[in-house]
Amino acid sequence: MTLAHYLTLSGLLFLIGIFGALTRRNIIGILMSIELVFNAANINLAAFNHFRHPGGVAGQAVALFFITIAAAEVVVGLALVLAIYRNTDTVYVEEFSLLKG
Amino acid sequence: MVEHAYLIPLLPFLVSLVILFFFDEDAHSPYAPYLGIATMFWCLVQSLVIFHQASSGAVHPWPYEGSWEWFSFAADSAGKGFSAAMPIGILIDGAAAVMLVVVTLVSLLVQVYSLGYMHGDPRFKRYYAYLSFFTASMLGLVVSNNLLVTFACWELVGVSSYLLIGFWFEKPAPAYASKKAFMTTKLGDCGLYVALLLIWAKFGSFKISMLAVSAATPGVLTPLAATAIGLGILCGAAGKSAQWPLFIWLPDAMEGPTPVSALIHAATMVAAGIYLVAKTYFIYAASPVAMEAVAWIGLITALLAATMALVAYDIKRVLAFSTVSQLGFMLCALGCGGYTAGLFHLTTHAFFKALLFLGAGSVIHSVHTNDMRQMGGLSKKMPVTFGTMFVATLAIAGIWPFAGYFSKDMILERVYGHNQVMFGLLTFAALLTAFYMFRMIFLTFVGDDRDHERHHHAHESPWVMLWPLCLLAFLSVVSGAALAHNGFFEHLVNYKLPEGLMTETLAPRLMPYAVTALVCGSIALSWFFYGRNDFTLAESLKARCSPIFSVLENRYGFDAIFLSLVAFSDRIAKFAFWFDSSVIDQFFVDGWGLITRICAELSGLFDNLFVDRTVDGFGGLSMDAGVLLRSLVTHGQVQEYLMYIAVAVSLFTILILSR
Numbered sequence: 001m002t003l004a005h006y007l008t009l010s011g012l013l014f015l016i017g018i019f020g021a022l023t024r025r026n027i028i029g030i031l032m033s034i035e036l037v038f039n040a041a042n043i044n045l046a047a048f049n050h051f052r053h054p055g056g057v058a059g060q061a062v063a064l065f066f067i068t069i070a071a072a073e074v075v076v077g078l079a080l081v082l083a084i085y086r087n088t089d090t091v092y093v094e095e096f097s098l099l100k101g
Numbered sequence: 102m103v104e105h106a107y108l109i110p111l112l113p114f115l116v117s118l119v120i121l122f123f124f125d126e127d128a129h130s131p132y133a134p135y136l137g138i139a140t141m142f143w144c145l146v147q148s149l150v151i152f153h154q155a156s157s158g159a160v161h162p163w164p165y166e167g168s169w170e171w172f173s174f175a176a177d178s179a180g181k182g183f184s185a186a187m188p189i190g191i192l193i194d195g196a197a198a199v200m201l202v203v204v205t206l207v208s209l210l211v212q213v214y215s216l217g218y219m220h221g222d223p224r225f226k227r228y229y230a231y232l233s234f235f236t237a238s239m240l241g242l243v244v245s246n247n248l249l250v251t252f253a254c255w256e257l258v259g260v261s262s263y264l265l266i267g268f269w270f271e272k273p274a275p276a277y278a279s280k281k282a283f284m285t286t287k288l289g290d291c292g293l294y295v296a297l298l299l300i301w302a303k304f305g306s307f308k309i310s311m312l313a314v315s316a317a318t319p320g321v322l323t324p325l326a327a328t329a330i331g332l333g334i335l336c337g338a339a340g341k342s343a344q345w346p347l348f349i350w351l352p353d354a355m356e357g358p359t360p361v362s363a364l365i366h367a368a369t370m371v372a373a374g375i376y377l378v379a380k381t382y383f384i385y386a387a388s389p390v391a392m393e394a395v396a397w398i399g400l401i402t403a404l405l406a407a408t409m410a411l412v413a414y415d416i417k418r419v420l421a422f423s424t425v426s427q428l429g430f431m432l433c434a435l436g437c438g439g440y441t442a443g444l445f446h447l448t449t450h451a452f453f454k455a456l457l458f459l460g461a462g463s464v465i466h467s468v469h470t471n472d473m474r475q476m477g478g479l480s481k482k483m484p485v486t487f488g489t490m491f492v493a494t495l496a497i498a499g500i501w502p503f504a505g506y507f508s509k510d511m512i513l514e515r516v517y518g519h520n521q522v523m524f525g526l527l528t529f530a531a532l533l534t535a536f537y538m539f540r541m542i543f544l545t546f547v548g549d550d551r552d553h554e555r556h557h558h559a560h561e562s563p564w565v566m567l568w569p570l571c572l573l574a575f576l577s578v579v580s581g582a583a584l585a586h587n588g589f590f591e592h593l594v595n596y597k598l599p600e601g602l603m604t605e606t607l608a609p610r611l612m613p614y615a616v617t618a619l620v621c622g623s624i625a626l627s628w629f630f631y632g633r634n635d636f637t638l639a640e641s642l643k644a645r646c647s648p649i650f651s652v653l654e655n656r657y658g659f660d661a662i663f664l665s666l667v668a669f670s671d672r673i674a675k676f677a678f679w680f681d682s683s684v685i686d687q688f689f690v691d692g693w694g695l696i697t698r699i700c701a702e703l704s705g706l707f708d709n710l711f712v713d714r715t716v717d718g719f720g721g722l723s724m725d726a727g728v729l730l731r732s733l734v735t736h737g738q739v740q741e742y743l744m745y746i747a748v749a750v751s752l753f754t755i756l757i758l759s760r
Contacts, residue, residue, distance in 0.1 A: 022744050030740075097737030 289340015296333025331391025342374025396436025403429030
């Protein structure tokens with residue numbers, strides 16, 4: 001197991017996350033895909049910490065902070081989803097075009 | 102009292118203001134004349150005291166000068182700054198002492214006489230205010246020690262003569278005459294003004310005593326400058342003293358009240374020119390050319406005016422021409438170096454000319470006409486007027502022992518020593534004087550009455566008018582002999598001529614007798630023509646020489662010349678107005694305005710079409726671009742935006758990685 005394996009894993013996760021975010025119709029799905037992108041970044045942090053600075057803990061610590069922040073962010077995101085759902089009775093993003101100029 | 106001589110002009114001036122502003126106009130102001138007369142009497146007493154002091158040599162130093170600082174100012178000459186002081190003060194020399202007496206005396210008598218003559222005039226008090234003002238201006242001119250103040254008084258004399266000649270301004274003729282007098286004298290004053298400028302440039306002072314000292318210092322006054330200054334002053338004097346060619350105003354000035362004419366002719370106005378030449382005599386002493394010009398102007402005037410008097414029928418005009426002629430005598434004398442003779446004649450002439458005018462006024466008052474053709478035979482009706490005027494006529498003709506004999510003799514003697522051609526011409530003018538003066542006497546007082554109606558109503562004037570005549574007649578008899586006695590006048594005036602002007606040629610001892618004999622012949626000729634109550638000879642002469650008569654009656658056409666000059670300047674003014682309004686205004690000013698407007702229009706057009714459109718174009722361009730770009734992305738789909746971001750980030754990533 002080398003750094004490249006980890007980086008490949010995180011790259012795949014990132015791409016899957018982006019792909020999901022761009023293609024899912026369900027807003028919950030998009031949130032889940034963004035969580036995947038987050039976790040790709042966290043894997044990167046932990047992997048670089050382990051292989052470049054063995055014995056250091058800064059990477060893991062920042063990854064832990066990120067997980068916490070991601071949890072908070074999901075709370076906000078799900079609250080928004082709930083608000084949207086209550087207002088429009090739908091969770092499909094193509095039916096929102098409030099940003100249309 | 103010489104220290105307080107400044108009061109002599111100041112007091113009548115104040116009195117004139119008081120009369121003018123504090124007395125009633127309508128109520129016939131019974132006190133206004135008496136205030137003026139009392140003031141003038143006081144001035145006369147003061148003047149007599151000064152005269153006495155001057156003649157007895159009681160004043161030291163002589164001539165007396167009292168000077169105060171008037172104002173001072175910073176001046177700049179040839180790059181050097183200095184402070185120039187302008188003094189104001191009095192300068193009493195022999196000539197001034199004599200003039201003071203003459204002016205105050207004549208003015209006093211004229212004012213007394215006017216009590217009768219102007220009785221009942223609606224502007225009685227104003228008349229007295231003007232008389233006082235007139236006299237005050239002349240007295241100021243006489244006593245001033247500063248040429249600038251003299252000039253100011255000179256102009257005040259002009260103003261007051263304007264006011265008095267045009268006193269009856271409701272009538273067109275006096276209004277015209279006053280305007281003419283004022284403007285003609287102003288024409289002369291231009292020369293005087295230039296002379297004053299030159300004096301300041303040359304000497305840097307207007308103080309007469311200082312100027313006299315500087316002018317006598319060799320090297321200060323070049324002959325050229327002296328000539329220019331002298332001619333300028335002569336120009337002013339010719340205007341004021343009615344000398345050729347500016348004499349045209351004086352005959353018209355007869356439109357004023359007759360006592361005013363007496364004042365103008367004897368004391369105040371026309372004497373000013375002669376007196377100014379005498380006052381600045383040191384300038385003429387430095388310039389033989391100016392001196393000669395003075396003499397010739399005087400001579401020409403004396404001759405021309407005397408010939409014009411020969412044909413006049415207006416009694417006052419005869420006297421006016423005679424004044425012009427006599428002033429010519431004085432100027433001629435001054436020009437020939439006869440300072441004393443000129444001033445002497447000025448003095449004696451003042452007495453008998455005032456008398457003649459007041460007498461003529463008495464006649465006019467009595468018969469209500471100026472035309473001598475409607476008079477005749479008045480001697481029986483008006484014996485006192487006739488007697489006094491006869492005395493004056495003898496005096497002006499120059500018969501011994503009347504005043505005119507002495508002064509005219511002195512002039513002729515001086516002119517003989519200077520130039521014998523001049524002497525001949527001037528003697529001829531003197532003969533003409535005798536002729537026309539006796540013509541006037543004969544036409545007015547002798548013979549049959551030609552207008553019975555007027556003659557019937559003629560009456561002797563009241564005594565308030567007659568006793569000034571008597572006093573003046575007395576002076577016309579004795580003043581010449583008294584002043585000439587033992588060279589009294591010469592000693593009093595005491596002007597030391599420079600060496601060059603002293604003439605050694607003495608007139609022959611028989612000269613006065615010869616001239617007197619000729620004058621008597623001239624009087625006899627006058628009697629032959631006009632005194633025998635038979636005018637056929639005069640009429641036939643007039644018929645035979647009618648061209649000459651008409652030339653003389655038209656005053657040699659000088660009026661026409663001046664009128665054409667006025668018309669010419671009028672035309673120049675009209676042309677200038679046309680040029681100004683249609684060329685300068687319409688072409689240059691308006692044209693420039695038009696060009697500016699066109700430029701502004703063009704600039705506005707450029708601004709609107711080019712600059713603004715460019716700005717608008719950029720704005721429109723960015724707006725269009727915005728609209729275009731918006732149309733690409735305006736579906737409001739979050740995933741679309743996200744895809745753009747992802748594509749862009751991946752493109753940048755590829756770009757960065759591939760470097």
